[in-house]
Amino acid sequence: MTQTALQNIHLIAIGGSIMHNLALALHQKGLNITGSDDEIFEPAQSRLKKENLLPAQEGWFPEKITSSLDAVIVGMHARADNPELLKAQELGLPVYSFPEFIYEQSRNKQRVVIGGSHGKTSITSIIMHVLKHHNRLFDYAVGAQLEGFDNMVKLTEDAPIIIIEGDEYLSSPIQRVPKFHLYHHHIGVISGISWDHINVFPDPDTYRKQFRIFTDMTPKAGVIIYNQDDEQVMRVCVPRNPDVKFIGYSAHEHEVYNGVTYLTTKKENIPLQIFGEHNLQNISAAKEVCKQLGIKAQGFYEALTTFKGAARRLELLGSQGSVRVYKDFAHAPSKVMATTQAIKEQFPERKLVACLELHTFSSLNKDFLPQYQNALDAADMPIVYFNPKTLEHKRMPALAAADITAAFDNEKIQVFTDSQTLADYLKSLRWENQNLLLMSSGTYNNMDLGELATAILS
Structure with a gap:
């Protein structure tokens, strides 16, 4: 499936945080977007309405699903017996989960996927901020609204890189595998592992196994960047594959003075607008990713001074x-x-x-x-x-x-x-x-x- 082959796309559960951002991104590319949901809250409601994408009424309407659609994207909020999903399956339409669709749209790009129980939004945000500061061309999918970015999703024809926040939660009601297994990363990050989503992963071993699978999916000449201060991460990121580059990181050296955190570097101390041991780990992870993308330390620090953090993160x-x-x-x-x-x-x-x-x-x-x-x-x-x-x-x-x-x-x-x-x-x-x-x-x-x-x- 090529990006240009698609024209008419329907989103089941269009009101979701990431789903409505995908709808906006595809609409801004000039595609014909429709959608449904049984509940849509702010800010999704206002943002969809502004672009004339808000469904006329809440609920599921199988009549919206016709053979004229090129693809249907189903969000995790929908159920397996969703009437629109059943109609799409009956008609034999291409049905994608969010991560499947993002992968299909980025097959020809270098894919950077940031995974972990915590820190992944912040790491993704820092990388995006640095790349934008240096006028690099890139696509992205991130789980929070960031200053300087209109949407949480961007998909273009020409960007050579995509930065993806890789959630370990399930992909869709009919594809019950973690999202970050479906992006097929070239560069992967594991920021930390702490048992979560007990309704899906009943014990810590099952949860941790999802990160082991992610690590093992790294292709030849791929890179895994991992938090070497996290005991659970260290159990997963054992360099078993000689064809993969493993890079460990720790919290960046720093000092705190009058309520401001400064990174200590060889040349100078860099003042930050964010703080906390976890953010100093996030900074180190982002720095290693940016290094793989050709941005040297000095350029990274220069951009970092203006980073204010992601929405709702401290x-x-x-x-x-x-x-x-x-x-x-x-x-x-x-x-x-x-x-x-x-x-x-x-x-x-x-x-x-x-x-x-x-x-x-x-x-x-x-x-x-x-x-x-x-x-x-x-x-x-x-x-x-x-x-x-x-x-x-x-x-x-x-x-x-x-x-x-x-x-x-x-x-x-x-x-x-x-x-x-x-x-x-x-x-x-x-x-x-x-x-x-x-x-x-x-x-x-x-x-x-x-x-x-x-x-x-x-």
Whole structure:
């Protein structure tokens, strides 16, 4: 399948975070794009509407699937018995998962795939920022909105490289293999391995095996760049294939001065707008990738000084005097621990209020909860919030505050189950010389975090 052979494409589950960005990217190439979904939230709704791609009504409509379509792309949000998917299969139309389609569109490009339980969005973002700074031509697919990039997906005819954030979650309801197995990388990165997605990978060994498969898929003359400070990664990235180049990395040398992190290099100290041990590892990973793509250290550091981070990754909501409010996408245990430690180490003289929303299937699972042991220990005031309705929606057994205190192994933890009560409590605290960190892959039951930050800082 060539890019130019396609003209009419339908997306099942067009409202998804990455799927609606793919729809926008293909529409901007001049292709005829249609789609369906049974729920579409912001910002996808407004962005699709602006380009006249928003479905007239929510739901699934098999009549939209006709023999005039050149391809159907199905998102993970759809089910295997989706009526539009069944109609496409009945008509014998080409049906692709998101990663399959990206691979087909990049067969003739050098494919760089960044995998790992954590850090992959940030590493991908840094690489993209550096390449753009140096006016390099490249395509991409990344899981967060980045400053300077209109979409999270770009597919062109002429870019020789594509940078892909390689998610280990399943590809589609009919193709239950990890996304990052389907991109067929030339350069692969493994940033860290920490058991996640318990609903798909029932134990740590099964989860870790997916990264071993990814490593073993590296072709001759390919490259694997791996975090040599991560014990689980080291179990996977054993250089068993002499035809593959293995490059290990560690956190970049640095120092912190007056709340600013500086990279220490042979020539000078480089000030950063991001911080934290995990980000210093991410920087080293991105630097090794950029080196493989022909960008030398000096050019990398030059671009890095203007990198502000990816959206929702240690994002500063506001600051006033000795108070800062951050939000972060952290939800897996390793991410929660890394982010909490990062802020405490960056501002050691300030108290830290760290608030985590349990929102994912794994994080709300009683069998998985013990993975969070000590994850919030760096916080002076650790808080955990969950919405009982989320458990009901996911058809999971109820959780008690005692379950959470025991799992985190932290007697200081306060547990909230009502978002308004939590917001009122945070606003009531004395905020001199304290930072607030809000972590979640959810929305705290649609809490206005910007308004909360404003109230705290005022």
